Every structure is written in C-alpha cells, then in structure tokens.
Amino acid sequence: MPSDPRALLRSRAYLRLLVVAAILGAPVSAAAYGFLALVNYLQPEIFIHLPHGLGFRGEPWWWPLPVLAVGGLLTGLAIRYLPGTGGARPAEGFKVHKPPTPADLPGIILAALATLCFGAVLGPEAPLIAIGGGLVVLALRAARRNMPAQGVAELASAGSFAAISTLFGSPILGAFLLMEASGLGGPMMGVVLVPGLLAAGVGSLVFVGLNAWTGLGTFSLAIPGLPPFGEPTIGEFGWALVIGVAAALLGSGIRWLGLLLQPYSIRRPPLAAVVAGLIVAGLAIAYAEGTGKASSEVLFSGQSALGPLIANSASYSVGALALLLACKALAYGVSLSSFRGGPTFPALFVGAAGGILMSHLPGLALVAGVAMGIGAMSVVMLGLPLTSVLLATVLLFSDGLRVMPLVIVAVVVAYVTVARIQPPAQPEAEPAGHTDPAAAAAPGAASAVPPQAGPPSQGPPSQGPPPAGPASAPGPGTRPRD
Structure with a gap:
C-alpha cells in the first residue's frame, strides 16, 4: 500500500474499496435501522403493554424490579456463555475495538438487546459500531473473498460508520465520533475516512427510505421547540x-x-x-x-x-x-x-x-x-x-x-x-473472544491504514557465515520480535 495518500487515491484498489464500501453501506444501515426499531418497539411492550396484558391498570411501582432482574440475567448469560463476552466493557471508556467475528455477533446482539430493552442505563452506539463492523466481516467471509487484513479492517470501519450514522442521523457526526475514538490522524486521515463517509451517505438514503416505507420514524438528535437564545454573556x-x-x-x-x-x-x-x-x-x-x-x-x-x-x-x-x-x-x-x-x-x-x-x-x-x-x-x-x-x-x-x-x-x-x-490509563488486553486471524492482524474497526512498513531489519552486513547452533542470528527477511 503506498504511503503517499495521493497515490493511494489514484490506485484502482482504492476505487474498488470505495465501490465495495458503498455496496455494503446499504445492508448495514438497514440492519442498524432494524436493530434500533426493534429496541424502540420492545421498550414500550415490556414496560407499558405487558403490565396491561397481565391485568394491571398501569405500570406497578415495583415493575422495574423483575424486568431489570431478567434483563440482567440475560445480559450476564450472554457475557458468560456466548463468544465475544457480549462486546466491549463500557466502564473502560468509549473505544473502537477490532471488528467482532461472526461467532461473536449473536452474543453482542443479545447482550445489547437485554441491556437496552430492559431498562439499563446505557445507549446503543457501541453495539451498533460492533454490529456494523461484524456484519461486514460476515459478508466478506460469505463472499469468500481473499482480501488483505488491512482491507478487511477498512471495510469493517465503513460498516461501523454506516451503522452509527443511522443512530445519529448524520454521517458527519458519525465520522467525527469514530475519527476521534480511533485516533486517526496524519496525511492518511482523509483517505481512510472517505470509504466510511461514502458508506454512511449511502446508508443515510437507505434509512430515510425505510422510514417512508415502514413509518417507524427516523433517528435524529435535534431537539426542536427550544426557547430562543441570544448571545453569550x-x-x-x-x-x-x-x-x-x-x-x-x-x-x-x-x-x-x-x-x-x-x-x-x-x-x-x-x-x-x-x-x-x-x-x-x-x-x-x-x-x-x-x-x-x-x-x-x-x-x-x-x-x-x-x-x-x-x-x-x-x-x-x-x-x-x-x-x-x-x-x-x-x-x-x-x-x-x-x-x-x-x-x-x-x-x-x-x-x-x-x-x-x-x-x-x-x-x-x-x-x-x-x-x-x-x-x-x-x-x-x-x-x-x-x-x-x-x-x-x-x-x-x-x-x-x-x-x-x-x-x-x-x-x-x-x-x-x-x-x-484521573490516574493515567494502563495498557489493557483485548477481551477474550476476538480470535479471528484476519481481525487479529488488522487494526481497530475504525483505525487508520498504517504507513507502509519498511523492509525487515537485516542488521549489519555479515562478515562470514553465521555460527551454527541455537545462537544463530535470524536469517534474511526475519522480522525481530516486537
């Protein structure tokens, strides 16, 4: 991969990456829309309609107790027994992790639904980022495409962009969020963001169309009807x-x-x-x-x-x-x-x-x-x-x-x-469950494509054949252990 962003923009491989990102943006956004619509449907079903169905005139004062207990049990079982530990631990901060493997997706989705629908105080953005990246990895596996790990990571990033823009109602806001969370920077930042923006833009058209078709509403952060504000004092x-x-x-x-x-x-x-x-x-x-x-x-x-x-x-x-x-x-x-x-x-x-x-x-x-x-x-x-x-x-x-x-x-x-x-953050190991070789070799789901690696260190010119035995120096092309 060329280290010059202009050379990368002119390459055919980058154009193919954009095409694939645009194609994947539509189904990923549709899946994200469906996930959010399911959450919005189940919340009133559990807290409003179910008590009425059981004969109560309204929600009893004690109703959150059994509901949150069931939600906690389902979340805990997903964390304990399903691959992927239910996704990232939110107490450790908002971060962009490696895209989950297809085997991790059921546990992440179940833990997220049990959290969001049963009343725990967390939001849907982290599960959506994981689901968007995981669906792209699943699609690439299903297509049996032999793609480099960097390409898999970049397309997974585009899937996360598309999914999160469905929630925020804006590709730009999703881009800012993932750009800062993944630590993108340097001359390659714009090159890396473009596939994600393209996927998010295509996805925006998809969920606008889904709203017109289903009537389930759109997802927007704007709060209308606020009192007018003059100038800061x-x-x-x-x-x-x-x-x-x-x-x-x-x-x-x-x-x-x-x-x-x-x-x-x-x-x-x-x-x-x-x-x-x-x-x-x-x-x-x-x-x-x-x-x-x-x-x-x-x-x-x-x-x-x-x-x-x-x-x-x-x-x-x-x-x-x-x-x-x-x-x-x-x-x-x-x-x-x-x-x-x-x-x-x-x-x-x-x-x-x-x-x-x-x-x-x-x-x-x-x-x-x-x-x-x-x-x-x-x-x-x-x-x-x-x-x-x-x-x-x-x-x-x-x-x-x-x-x-x-x-x-x-x-x-x-x-x-x-x-x-706050004390400085300590280095953390990745949660168990992310064992996909391609994902393990790739950067985070929204991380930047790294600069071109230099040639392996060869060391000083040899003055003769290396000594035999266990103390032999690494041969040509051998990368030293980090």
Whole structure:
C-alpha cells in the first residue's frame, strides 16, 4: 500500500474499496435501522403493554424490579456463555475495538438487546459500531473473498460508520465520533475516512427510505421547540468554568463506580448483572415514588427522554431535578459495570439534567446550561472533545451555533480537569473472544491504514557465515520480535 495518500487515491484498489464500501453501506444501515426499531418497539411492550396484558391498570411501582432482574440475567448469560463476552466493557471508556467475528455477533446482539430493552442505563452506539463492523466481516467471509487484513479492517470501519450514522442521523457526526475514538490522524486521515463517509451517505438514503416505507420514524438528535437564545454573556462564560469542573467530578465518580463494581461482573457475570439490574430498578422506583414522575426517566439510555426533559423543564422542581440527577448518575455507573452498551446517551441526559438544575441559579439561561452540561459530560465520559462540542451543537438545533463558544469553554475545562484528577490509563488486553486471524492482524474497526512498513531489519552486513547452533542470528527477511 503506498504511503503517499495521493497515490493511494489514484490506485484502482482504492476505487474498488470505495465501490465495495458503498455496496455494503446499504445492508448495514438497514440492519442498524432494524436493530434500533426493534429496541424502540420492545421498550414500550415490556414496560407499558405487558403490565396491561397481565391485568394491571398501569405500570406497578415495583415493575422495574423483575424486568431489570431478567434483563440482567440475560445480559450476564450472554457475557458468560456466548463468544465475544457480549462486546466491549463500557466502564473502560468509549473505544473502537477490532471488528467482532461472526461467532461473536449473536452474543453482542443479545447482550445489547437485554441491556437496552430492559431498562439499563446505557445507549446503543457501541453495539451498533460492533454490529456494523461484524456484519461486514460476515459478508466478506460469505463472499469468500481473499482480501488483505488491512482491507478487511477498512471495510469493517465503513460498516461501523454506516451503522452509527443511522443512530445519529448524520454521517458527519458519525465520522467525527469514530475519527476521534480511533485516533486517526496524519496525511492518511482523509483517505481512510472517505470509504466510511461514502458508506454512511449511502446508508443515510437507505434509512430515510425505510422510514417512508415502514413509518417507524427516523433517528435524529435535534431537539426542536427550544426557547430562543441570544448571545453569550460574561457571566455565562464564568458558569462554563464551573460546569466544566462539576462535570469532571461527577463523570469521574460515575466511571469510578463502574470500574469499582466491574471485577464482580468479570468473576460472576449473571449474578452481578442481576444484582446491578435490581439496584437500577430500585433507584428508578425511588425517584418515581419521591417525585411522582415516571421511572422511565431513570431507566434506559435517556435518548428518548432527553427532549421531553428539556421541553418540560419548568415542571420540575429543584428537588426533583437533584433527585433525578443523583439516581440517573448512580444507575449509569452501576449499568457500566455489568451491562453492555454505549456511554454516550446517558452522558447526554445526565449533562442536560445538571444543566437544567444549574439554570435555576442567577446568570445562567436554560439553553446555555443544557448545552454546556451536555458537552462537558460527554467529553468526560467519551474523552472526545471535538465530538462533544459537535454533539451539543447538533442537539440544540438553531441555538447550537450561538452557544458553541460556551460549550467549547466547558468542554475544554472538563477535559483538562479530568486529565489532572484521573490516574493515567494502563495498557489493557483485548477481551477474550476476538480470535479471528484476519481481525487479529488488522487494526481497530475504525483505525487508520498504517504507513507502509519498511523492509525487515537485516542488521549489519555479515562478515562470514553465521555460527551454527541455537545462537544463530535470524536469517534474511526475519522480522525481530516486537
């Protein structure tokens, strides 16, 4: 593979890669759309229609307890007994991993459905990234195409792009997320991103068409109907500093709780997930009984509840908001330890709830507080500053550009504060279950194509034949062990 990006763009192999990426983008996006539609269908079936079917007039106050216990049991069984350990552990942060093998996909899908549909506080983005990459690997195996490991990794990355853009409703936002998460950089960045953008663009047309055909709706982050926002004030820039530090402390506490409980989940996944589910259910019940609000505001990722929370913020007292923030944050940390899903949407919800709570203080408008809370909490939990700014901007729709300076300050403060208060990350081994030889040789699902490797080290010119025996030097072409 040429190290010059312009030479790579002119190559026939790259054109073939683009064609294959465009072709694969359509079915992967359709699969992602179907996965999200299934989650949106099962959540009300379990929490609304099933209680009615059993003869209750509404959801009983204790209903989350058995539901979260069942969800925890299913998640734990998938982690313990199916290949792939149910996907990546969310408590360890948002990262892009190697594409899962076809054998890993059932466990990842089951663990994700049990997490998302039964009310654990995690989002669908991490499973979608894994499913998108895994479906591409499955398609390449089914086609029996003899493709280099780098090509497999690049196409798997395109599948992840297509799947995540279905959730965010924007290929650009998906590109930012995966670009930062995979650490892409250097002159090859644009070359590597283009196949993913192409697959995501084709996929966007697919899920728009699926919405028109099925009527199940689209998936968009924008929150319409927000109150108008004027211009940032000096006081709000001061609040950006406060919100950035507060989000760093709260988010670090949430991650600490998840990592503290994670060893119990690793030792006994089913039991730990059941206990975690019961704790999350108890927090939801405590919030519902204490405020008269719905327990679903604590349960689930918060993706669907975020818009109504902001739109109806005037109906929440300061005490209700404080209790919501506490219960959601605790449920988020507990879910990180034992369930499988993504950290993005709970971070958005917690940040928005914190911003609404702080907007009751003088000198801070509601929209500004929500935007800064979302951006600051996102960067704490994801570690992706550019994506965090973009998320807040996209969510707030017409007000996004006006509040962007405030969001940038809050994000930077939170990002730097977390770097100072958290210990440096330790190198981690890959989770068990990713044993595909092609995937093992490839970089991460959205990682960049590495520069061309130089020739194997030959060492100094030999002055004669090497000595015989075990101490012989490696022969020509032998790569030294890393």
